Structure formats: C-alpha cells, structure tokens
Amino acid sequence: MLTDQRHQLIRDRLAAEGSVLAGELASRFGVSEDTVRRDLRELAKAGHCRRVYGGAVAAAPFAAAPIGLRGGHAVEEKARLASTAMALLSSGQTLFIDGGSTNTAIAKAIPCDLELTIATNSLGVASALSDHPLVELTVLGGRFVRDLGTCVGADTLAAIAQLGADLFFLGSCGLDASRGVTAFDSAEAEVKRAMARNSAGIVIAVTNDKLATAAPYRVAGAEAIRHLVVEKTAPAAILADFERQGAEIHFA
C-alpha cells in the first residue's frame, strides 16, 4: 500500500468520524503503529488533523457522524471483539454481515490486505468497507429501517437468496443457550434467517450484556452457532452451554 493511499484513507476516516485511533489504523493497514504515528504526525503538520494521545482528531470542519455508527456504547469492548474475530478470516472467503454496532466494529477492523467478498444489508458496515480496495462489496438493498441501520423486506430477501457465504456475522439482539439467537423485529429476524440459511457457518460476537437475554423473534437455535466471540469476563457457566451445543468459543 502506498504511503499516499494510507494518508488519504486516514483523512477520509477523519472526515467521516472525526477521530482515529493509531492502533486500529495500524491493524487495518497491516503496518506497525510507529508508521501510523509517523503518518498522523505528517498529517497534523500539514494541518489535516490534530494529534492527540492515542490517535488524532479532525482539524476543523467536522460536521457530524454521518451514519448510525454512533453506537457509542461499549466501543472499546466491541473493538476488542472485532479484533479477535479477525482470526476467523482469510483471503478468498465470502461473508454475510448484517447490522448492529458490533458488526460495524468488525467491518472496521477488517485489514486492508484481505481479499474478501462481502454482502451486507447494513449501511454502517457498507460505509466501513467502502474504502477497502480488495473487498468486493454487495449492498443488499431494501426498505431501510432507521432504528437498525439496515435494509429489510422482500428485496433484501431476494438478494440474499442469490448469494451464499462461508461465514455469516450475525448481529445478535439476544443470545440464550436454550432460546437461541433472537431479534427485536420480525422483518429483521426474517433477513437474518435468510442469511443463516445460505451460510456455511455462523459467527456471533457479543458483549456480556447480550448473553442470556432473549428478544421476541427467533432467528436460529444455539446449535447453529459455529463461532462465539465473547469478552474475557463472560460468565463461564453460560459459555459452557453454548460449547456443549457445538460452538467454538473465542475470548477477546
């Protein structure tokens, strides 16, 4: 990757989100943090950003976070989950990624040197991937649901039906060993079911607050989960239930 490209991508991200983290950029670009720090120093010198401890913030005219990315809750935990989930990826894979702030964090963490084919119905995920040169991105359109930041409906289902994926990153609303994966919205659950049907494996990354909770609409049974990415502090008893049903546990 060209130094210049890196600089441009950093500026894009600054414009889009107002701030960047050195460590996150390093893993995304596949370079050392030193290199990123050097980049940030130069950009700051050129007036494109202001250097702060841990990263940099946009210089002056930063409008507002454009998308429903303001999943301000538990940002660091989600970034850690995302970084752990990267171990499941390798070049050549095809992925479904649906909505949710954890999945957006995962999309942001995907390194630039992975060649992937990704289909998503989430605007946040699509935006996060829109600058990945090696990712072939398919947007699964449909009726946009504001609260979820995703597309649902017949069009979305039809588009999913034409695709198949190796892994499905399922943004879970509720996760319970007996009730399985559940969602708050009927149409959303239907989309998730369609993605699950057309995927070889399901990956779920959740923060502790989602564990042992359930929402009204059932998406899949716990036995359908292939990989479960959780925080280090997740209760062992709960995890054991999932493990018994075949899930592989990954600690962030």
Place this chain on the structure above:
Amino acid sequence: MLTDQRHQLIRDRLAAEGSVLAGELASRFGVSEDTVRRDLRELAKAGHCRRVYGGAVAAAPFAAAPIGLRGGHAVEEKARLASTAMALLSSGQTLFIDGGSTNTAIAKAIPCDLELTIATNSLGVASALSDHPLVELTVLGGRFVRDLGTCVGADTLAAIAQLGADLFFLGSCGLDASRGVTAFDSAEAEVKRAMARNSAGIVIAVTNDKLATAAPYRVAGAEAIRHLVVEKTAPAAILADFERQGAEIHFA
C-alpha cells in the same frame, strides 16, 4: 509494446483506480521497473499524475475524489445548489436520487419536516438520509462501485424497475446541450437510464465545471431535463440551449 501504449494504459489505470504501483505495472507490461519509473516520471511531468514513493496517484481533480463518500471539491457551491433545489420538493413526493457529491449535498439539505419517499443507490445519500424521521428510504442494492460510491448491476436495475418517482435527481458527470447527460461508466449509465425511465421529471444540479462537458456514456438527451439547477455565474449562452429544449433554469 509501444511506449505510447504503455502511457495510455497507465493513464487508464489511474483514471479507473486512482493509483498505480510501479512493480505491478512492470510485471503486467513485461518490462523492467526502471522503464515504468521512466514512464511515470514523464506522465507526472506532463501533469497526468503525481509521483509518489512506490508508484503514482492520479493528478489533482481525480485524486481528490476516488473514494465514494468524498466531497471535498466545491463544497460551498454544492451546498448552495442543494439549498436552491429544495424549492422543488414538497411533502408526499417520491424521489430517485443517484450518486455524486452534489446529490449527497442535496440529500443533506433536505429539511426534516418533509415527508418523502426516497430511493437511492448511493451510500452517501443513504447515510445523509438515515436520520430523517419522515423519509421513507429504500436502498437500491447491488454491486458496490468504490469510485462512485454507488450500487450498480442487475440487482440495482431490478429494484429500480419496481419503483416509480416524481422526480429523479440525476448526478451528472457531463452535461452538454447537444450530447445531453453523460456518464463515465457503462453500468452507472445504465442505472441512471433506468431511473430516468421510471421518473416523471429529471432534476440536474451542476457546478459550472460540468457544463458543456461530456463523458463517454449517454444517459439522456438534454430535452429530458425538467429542472436545471446552476450557479449564478453559469454562462448564459449555455443555459439558453437547455432552456430552448424545455428545461427550467434555477439559479443558486
């Protein structure tokens, strides 16, 4: 292979991807890296690209816009155009909005109290509208084109075919009274044509630099334009041609 051919191929590549790597070009052309470096040096001298360590990036106007959601160029002018275009909107309308930074500016300018139904294949437009409570938003999915920030392809066309709109905000690449509206990309032009077909009226908002220019792919004739939103400083002679063909001119 002729030197001239190589130069042309490099320029094509720069236009398509925004940047090139010396090593990659060398192996592609079957020449030494020295030769490629010489080529790049010459192209840079002629102003066709900017030389950077490891390769080259497209010259000024393009380098500022390879990534979809970037709108750095002529921001204020576009905001003025957008604000003027608002006069064309009223509650209850259905709109198509396609890609381009001017259209993103228009989407951002849409007031929150308008009740609209909007379909777009642009990620930037969708993001701008994602927090509008009264806008019913349909995302027209498909293959995401990084340089345009929009979705194109069969899925996009199929989704458009199911919809109809009162107005189509057409992001124009080139606009000429005799050659009509033109686009740089074949698939993009096809999507624009489909939207135009299913709309009662076409709205085009352009900065002066787009006037009297043309791109390879034809989208629609000038007579198809219902509303043309231009800067106050737009050349009167050019506007007269459009007016003769039925366009209503709006000055920002």
Place this chain on the structure above:
DNA sequence: TTTCTCTGTGCACGTTCTTGCATGTTCTGC
C-alpha cells in the same frame, strides 16, 4: 546493402526513502 544516428530499454551503481525495532521519555488512569 551498409553505415550511422537516434530512441528505447535493461543493468549496475550509489543514493534516498520507508519501515520496523530498540531505546528512553512522556503521558494517562488508578
């Protein structure tokens, strides 16, 4: 045809740039 010139190309050389690591310093949260 032969010879000459000119241009484009590849190679060799020394130089410059980028990058990651090691070092010591500064900052932040507890």
Place this chain on the structure above:
DNA sequence: GCAGAACATGCAAGAACGTGCACAGAGAAA
C-alpha cells in the same frame, strides 16, 4: 506515585529511486 500505554528518536535493513552506460532495433543517409 506507580504501572502501563503511547510516544519520539535513532538506527539498520530493505525497497524504491535516479543516473550513467551499454546494447538492440528502427529508420535515414550513404
């Protein structure tokens, strides 16, 4: 104040670079 993270700096390895030079092929002149 302390531990750990983030930082700046210096350094070394490797990649990319520019330059000079030799060689090959095309075209012009003899």
